[in-house]
Amino acid sequence: MGMQLSQVLPWGRSMAEYVGMFALSGRELGKRILGCADGPASFNAEMTAYGYQVISCDPVYVFSKRELRQRFDSTFATIMGQMSAIRENFVWDTIPSIEALGAMRMAAMEAFLHDFTPGARDSRYAVSGLPHLAFADNAFDLALCSHFLFLYSEQLGEAYHLAAIHELCRVASEVRVFPLLNLEGQVSPHLGPALTSLRRAGFRATVQTVPYEFFKGANEMLVIGE
Numbered sequence: 147m148g149m150q151l152s153q154v155l156p157w158g159r160s161m162a163e164y165v166g167m168f169a170l171s172g173r174e175l176g177k178r179i180l181g182c183a184d185g186p187a188s189f190n191a192e193m194t195a196y197g198y199q200v201i202s203c204d205p206v207y208v209f210s211k212r213e214l215r216q217r218f219d220s221t222f223a224t225i226m227g228q229m230s231a232i233r234e235n236f237v238w239d240t241i242p243s244i245e246a247l248g249a250m251r252m253a254a255m256e257a258f259l260h261d262f263t264p265g266a267r268d269s270r271y272a273v274s275g276l277p278h279l280a281f282a283d284n285a286f287d288l289a290l291c292s293h294f295l296f297l298y299s300e301q302l303g304e305a306y307h308l309a310a311i312h313e314l315c316r317v318a319s320e321v322r323v324f325p326l327l328n329l330e331g332q333v334s335p336h337l338g339p340a341l342t343s344l345r346r347a348g349f350r351a352t353v354q355t356v357p358y359e360f361f362k363g364a365n366e367m368l369v370i371g372e
């Protein structure tokens with residue numbers, strides 16, 4: 147069964163957040179990038195406006211712009227309430243307040259929605275999801291996956307994580323995944339097995355600190371190269 151709109155929580159981050167989460171340098175921004183599980187992030191929209199090359203893939207792109215906007219509007223207050231209830235788990239410096247967070251997520255959503263129709267026409271938004279991506283081997287220089295793998299460790303088991311990460315390595319010569327914590331704020335139990343499996347397969351896999359920390363303690367990414 148495909149993804150249901152009721153399962154979607156449209157909550158996307160900005161290009162500045164992606165640059166921080168993945169410690170992206172100016173040179174790296176110029177690579178052929180895959181944003182896997184980009185959802186309603188404004189990364190693709192903003193990168194495209196700067197002239198960079200990004201393809202985003204996510205099963206959620208099967209829905210229309212109208213459906214995604216309705217879902218965002220109907221879940222916004224609930225998510226804000228949940229964030230407010232656990233506000234002590236976050237670092238409020240770059241994002242100074244709950245209100246600023248809401249405004250940022252809304253701006254990201256608006257930028258994404260504005261770009262969605264022309265972007266889909268240009269094949270920059272692909273309806274495709276892990277663990278089987280609709281891209282050729284080595285189609286990308288860099289694959290980024292934010293707030294999907296490791297975060298949902300309980301829902302997506304170890305076998306899924308290993309298959310998904312190896313799939314990302316198939317389509318890109320370098321892969322970065324952020325964060326490495328699960329929803330409870332613990333290091334994902336799938337990280338160790340992923341490192342072992344990747345190294346056994348001959349990849350260079352390291353954990354690196356990044357300059358982005360919003361959820362307290364979530365300031366590391368997994369970097370996989372050949």
Ligand SMILES: C[S@@+](CC[C@H](N)C(=O)[O-])C[C@H]1O[C@@H](n2cnc3c(N)ncnc32)[C@H](O)[C@@H]1O
Binds near residue numbers: 160184276
């Ligand atoms: C929490 S959002 C993260 C959005 C964005 N990466 C960011 O950090 O702002 C998680 C995303 O994972 C997507 N997703 C769910 N199942 C997926 C799958 N099998 N493959 C790829 N993405 C998936 C969801 O649709 C959603 O957009």
